[in-house]
Amino acid sequence: MTYDASAREERGAVAESASDRTFWGRLSSWAPYRWLASFATASPRRQFIILAVFPILWVLTQHLGPMLQMLRVSLTDAYPVAPGVEQHFTFDNYLSFFGDSIFWMPFFRTLIFAGVFTFCTLIITYPVAYFLARHVSPKNRMLLLLLLLIPFWVGEIVRTYAIMILLGNTGAVNMVLRFLGLIDRPIPFMYTSFSMGVGIVYLTALYMLLPLYSSLEKLPKSMNEAAADLGAGAWTRFRRITLPMTLEGISSGCTLVFLISTGFYATPVLLGGPSTTVFAETIAGFFHVAGDQWPTGAAFAVIMFLAALLITTAFQRLMTALRKGDTK
Amino acid sequence: MTRHNRILLSCVYWAFVAYVFVPLILMVTMGFKDSNFIGFPIRSWTLDWYTGVLADTETLTAFGYSVSIAVLSTVFSVIVGTWIAVLLEGRKFWGRAAIFGMTVLPALIPGIISAIAFRIYARYLGIEPGMGAIVWSHAVHNVPFVVLVVMARLSTLPKSQIEAARDLGADPLIAFLRITFPYLVPAIMGASIFCLLLSFDDFVRSFFLGGYEPTLPVLIFAKLKSGMSPEINAIATVALVMTAVIGVWAERFTRRMNKDS
Incomplete structure (x- = not known):
């Protein structure tokens, strides 16, 4: 040594x-x-520029770029441009959306479905998050939460397929119902808005659960106890304290779930039927065929993005207003 | 009253656990059914579907393709995401909010719209549909998650350590490599596992940016469109096992990171 x-x-x-x-x-x-x-490192300024140039270029070209290019394509009459053909500026792609009910029906259906499914997700996950945050000891909390996280690591397609097996005509639910003697012939769950709803709630529940859980966890227990001491019943305590104090979690969870639900493509294709065509399928249709349909598809995607953005912003405004109204 | 509430709520919790687990358990079980026909009841059992899938080159190729896409895109996302996080955390400069907004943008765009935008942009950049395009789109899509995780970790770094290193003569780059980077490693590992999962599970971007070679989710989707079969259950189970393995690994990392901080 x-x-x-x-x-x-x-x-x-x-x-x-x-x-x-x-x-x-x-x-x-x-x-x-x-x-x-x-x-x-000659000067702080130079140091900063060297650090900042790449990230700024990246977010401009890679994050914002695709959206801007989509917007640009949506305003042209042909893309990709064939050689020898001139590209023209046009609003026709946007106008064609309003011209045919085959286009705007799926659009409104998507927004209504997304809204309803978001609400269902909220109703289903709120008690779960409440139970985890308020009735479980901190030691077991992580374990019980982790148990719920495991299925959410599994991908969209695999989980959609699992729902298909659950709800099919010879699926588990129908088998159980038949075994119990409640039905004679299978209930056709599949290819309806119901099966789509079950699938989408299944896929998005976690994005609702986590914001709800973190806002419920922050809520001090003492407030509820004080209210109980002052004679407030369980329902009043929930309505006047718990619900207003968790509006923030509700608002971010709903926003997230709404945005995600509008963007599903494979799940509606696999679980939905002809009467439940969503806008994602309409948009995708323009890209399966090569050539001149792209600008229309791009325009429809822009319309959908703006609509989703508008609705979520309005919703968040509403929630903020509600929150302020309560603290006054 | 409270007691009743508690029991009721715990029933709701376990019902929810059943809701998220039962479909997956059924799916795995159905892969053991000795019949071409999907459905209950299962009368006879077989291992053939699983052994068949493990010998099937199409599935194995798709699996390898998915894994390589996940690994490559994660490398890009982690490098770019860490860089952006270092720029944004704890620094005030003109336009910071705008850059932050643009950074998280890809995570907020609904799936189908992001896939379409990437498809158009790939065409504009001249990237052919295929592995390169998928890797690129996954990398861009996953950057926001890396940025958020790394920024959270960076905000807990004691500034005094950097100052001490600087006082002892380290230039900013060495101070970063020897103090900041080791401190960030757990966050970077956690973020990269998350990126691996996102990329491996992704369908919509792989579907619109892919060439003829399918990733594993795209392969399952294509097979599903031509009908259900226990073979698909076996393939889906392979994907499920893969994600579960990565997920459990991720959990260990996040726990270690929480212990550190």
């Missing part, structure tokens, strides 16, 4: 000065690196 250490020291003393022994020491005294470092 002693020999080793002293030998290394000797070698170190011969080869390099004491401060240069580590990798980092060597790096910082390496001439090209020193030149680079002093160039990059």
Whole structure:
């Protein structure tokens, strides 16, 4: 040991000065690196620019770029442009949306479905989040929450397929009902708005559960106790304290779930039927055929994005107003 | 009253657990059915579907394709996301809010719209549909999640450590590599596992940006459109096992990270 250490020291003393022994020491005294470092850190301003240029370029070109390009394509009459053909600016793609009920019916259906499914998700997950945050000891809480997270790691397609098996004519639900003697012939759950709803609530529940849980967890227990001491019943306590105090979680959960539900493509295709065509399928239709349909598809995607944005913003405004009204 | 509430709520909780677990359990079980026909009751059992899938080159190729896409896109997302997080956290500059807004944008766009926008943009950039396009779209889509996780971790870094390093003569880059980066490692690991999961499970972007070669979710979707069969159950179970493995691994990391901080 002693020999080793002293030998290394000797070698170190011969080869390099004491401060240069580590990798980092060597790096910082390496001439090209020193030149680079002093160039990059000459002033805080230069340092900041070097740090900021790449992220700013990235978000502009990669995050905003696709949306802007989609908007641009939606205002042209042909994309991709065939050689020798001139591209013209036009609003026709947007106008065609209002011209045919085959287009705007799925659009409104999507928005109504998304709204209804979001509400269902809220109703289903609120008691679960409430139970986890208020009735479970902190030690078990993580465990019980984790139990719910596991199925949500599984992908969209696999979970949609699982719902198909659950609700099919020879599926588990129909089998149980028949076994109990409640029905003679299977109830056709599949390919209806019901099966779509079950699937979409299944896929989005976690995005509602987590915001609700975190806002319920923050709520101090003492407030409820104080209200109980003052003679408020369980329902009054819930309505006057718990619900207003968790509006923030409700608002962010609903926004998230609404945005996600409007964007599902595979789930409506697999679980829905001809009477439940959603706008995502309409949009996708324009991209299966190559060529001149793209601008229309882009325009429809823009319409849908703006509508979803408008609804969620209005909803959040409403929730903020409700929150302020309560604290006054 | 409270007691009743408690019992009622715990029933609701366990009913919800059943709702999220039972469909998956049924799906795995159905893969053991000795028949071409999906449906209950299951009268005879077999392992053939599972052994068949494990020997099926189409499934294995799709599986490998999905995994390589997930790994590649995660590498990109993590590098870019960490960089953006370092720029945004704890710094005040003109336009910061706008950059933050643009950063989280891809995570907020509904799936189908993001897929369409990426499809159009890939065409504009000249990226052919296929692996490159899928990797690119997954990378962009997952950046916001990395940024949020890394920013959260970065905000708990004691500033004094950086200052001490600087006082001892480290330049900003060395201070970053020796102090900040090791501190961020748990967050980066957590974020990358999350990205792996998102990419591996993603359908809509892979579907619209893919070429002829299908990723695993796209393969399952294509097979489902031509009819249900226990073979699909076996393939879906392979995907499910993969996600469960990554997920459990992720859980270990997040727990370690919470312990650290």
